[in-house]
Amino acid sequence: MRIALSADHAGYDLKTLLLEWLTEQGHEIVDLGTNSHESVDYPKYGAALAAALADGRAxxxxxxxxxxxxxxxxANRNPACRCAQVAEPVSASFARLHNxxxxIALGARLIGPEMAKACVTAFLTTDFLGGRHERRVEQLGEC
Known part of the structure; x- marks a missing residue:
């Protein structure tokens, strides 16, 4: 799977860990930065992620x-993006199943590497249910 990955300075270490781990699993990563601990503005990185989804790079x-x-x-300012902030795998699964x-957005100061991996695994392996949820997802694009 082609996965866009972005982070601000606070998320840099976790992004780096996830990049290596996902690459080892055979995923193609579109690394959107940041690439250091130097302070940056987070909106740029959320927007870059959404743009990569909107234009098909990921x-x-x-x-x-x-x-x-x-x-x-x-990220959610871009109508092509449906980004859920998650801190555990059940929410990551429901974000896919119903929405x-x-x-997904992860908080590097809130969860550790193993929980982040569990969230990512749930996110990447769960399929959208469709059905009654389809019309609701379509309505999200109209908001």
Whole structure:
């Protein structure tokens, strides 16, 4: 799977860990930065993730900041992105099952590497249920 990956400075370490781990699993990663601990503005990285989904460079996206909240808000400004901030795998699964989320946001200051991997695994391996959820997802594009 082609996965876009972005982070601000607070999420840099977790992004780097996920990039290596996902690459080892055979995924193609579109690395959107940041690439250091130097302070940056998180909206740029949430927007970059959404743009990669909108233009087809990636099928799914993962973005990381300190809490996961800021990058999720930024990503969701783009109507092509349905980004859910998650902190455990059940929410990551429901984001896919019911909301057809194409991105997740993780909080590097809130969860550790193993929980992040569990969230990503749930996100990448869960399919959208469709059915009654389809019309609701379509309505999201109209908001």
């Amino acid at each position: 099928e799914r996206g993962i973005t990381v900041c300190g809490s996961g909240i800021g990058v999720a808000i930024a 057809d989320a194409n991105a």
